[in-house]
Every structure is written in C-alpha cells, then in structure tokens.
Amino acid sequence: MPSDNDTINKAAAKGARIQGGYMDDIMQMQYQQKNAVLIPGFGRHAIIFNKDNLVYKEKTYYYSNLTSVFYHSEKMSVNFIPVLYSFYAGLRFGKEKIDFTFTTPFYIGAKKKEAVFFKLVTLLGEYIMPLLISNSIKDIFENGKSVSVGNIIFTKDGYSKKKLFGGTDSVLWSEQVYLPVPHEGYIYVYKDKKGKAKVFKMLRMNTPNAVLLPELVQRAYNRFHNIGG
Numbered sequence: 001m002p003s004d005n006d007t008i009n010k011a012a013a014k015g016a017r018i019q020g021g022y023m024d025d026i027m028q029m030q031y032q033q034k035n036a037v038l039i040p041g042f043g044r045h046a047i048i049f050n051k052d053n054l055v056y057k058e059k060t061y062y063y064s065n066l067t068s069v070f071y072h073s074e075k076m077s078v079n080f081i082p083v084l085y086s087f088y089a090g091l092r093f094g095k096e097k098i099d100f101t102f103t104t105p106f107y108i109g110a111k112k113k114e115a116v117f118f119k120l121v122t123l124l125g126e127y128i129m130p131l132l133i134s135n136s137i138k139d140i141f142e143n144g145k146s147v148s149v150g151n152i153i154f155t156k157d158g159y160s161k162k163k164l165f166g167g168t169d170s171v172l173w174s175e176q177v178y179l180p181v182p183h184e185g186y187i188y189v190y191k192d193k194k195g196k197a198k199v200f201k202m203l204r205m206n207t208p209n210a211v212l213l214p215e216l217v218q219r220a221y222n223r224f225h226n227i228g229g
Helices: 004-013 022-032 110-141 210-224
Strands: 036-038 046-049 053-056 059-062 068-078 081-093 096-105 147-149 152-154 158-162 168-172 181-183 186-193 196-204
Touching: 036 110, 046 110, 059 081, 068 110, 068 210, 081 110, 096 110, 110 147, 110 210, 147 210, 168 186, 181 210, 186 210, 196 210
Parallel strands: none
Antiparallel strands: 036 046, 046 053, 053 059, 068 081, 081 096, 147 152, 152 158, 158 168, 181 186, 186 196
C-alpha cells in the first residue's frame, strides 16, 4: 500500500493544478514537506529535491548532469516607492534547464512569495550548491582544469580575468584573499590593494554559478593552504 508521502510525491510531480478539495489538500501537504517547494504561478507545480535527483513537472533531473545554478530577486520602484517584487531562479543540467519566475505587487502577497523564494534558495543551498562547489574544487585541484564563472577563471593558483585593454589581472591563493560578497543583485569579488579590499569584479547574481563564489573561494583557499584536512 502506498504511503502518504508516495501519494503526495506523485500528485506534485504531475504538476496537478489546485482546483479545491482533495487536490488542495495534497498540494498543501506537499508544500509543507521539508524537501519541496510549491512554485507560485499558473498551474502551481512543486519542485521536489531528493538525494540524487529532483522532480519538477513530472520530469526527473539527475544531479550527475547538473552544471549550474542561479537565483536573485529584484524590487522595482516608482518615484522611490517599491511597487513590484520579482523572484528568479534557474538550474542547468547540460542542455536541459529549469527556470522559475514569479512576481507580486510589493504590498500584496509579497511576504508569502518571499517565504517561498527563501525556502527554494535554502533547498538549493542544501542539495545543489554543495555538489557544484565540490565538483569545481575537484576539477581545479585534482583534475588540473580551469573553472569559469562569468569571465572569472579559477585555477589551482588563483583566479583571474582579462583586462579591458589586454593582459590579465589575477589574485593568487598565496596572497591575501577576500571572500566575495552578495549585495543588491550582484556578487562582488575583491582583490587586495595595499592591505585593503578593492573590487576585482562585479557579477550579476543571474550569472550561472555566481552565487557559488563566496563558498567556492573559501573552499579553494582552504584547499590550497591545506586547511581543514
């Protein structure tokens, strides 16, 4: 006999539309599961995060094919008054992709959709981002490959970018390194200049894998210096 969770997963995976009654109850139960998020919008589909894969709109995506992630939110203002709150997120599995977009008037339903977005980001941080970071660290330090995030290139020696008028600007792991910081839709990457952090590069948070940078830089620095085993 199928369990309650089996019934919930099947209903959500099929992207059943909420039409009241029993299906409302099923989708609400799904929404309350720790490993799932009910995405707002027409049809309202749940994304379910499992150990080795995720399910969305009746399709299974395996983490072994995962290549990138992004998420960000934007607030639109008119005459300095917030009027619209928009949320975006996306995953890439090779050529396959999943994109989420939902908006709300700033003062109508904003808190509920913000909570949904935060839960989605939390689950991305639990199931998706650690895997992408670990794969990048392995490629850099064990496979001798370079990893690109936007136009920043990471290697076993540090990270670099091409200068506007030729040449390369770089930060070495052997130098003073500052952690990237997210701020107002951008990830700020820094370089040491006379003992102070100066902006090395700004990447929009919708750049594939830009949201990985704070942890990626920390992990790469630790690996280079053999910190933490």
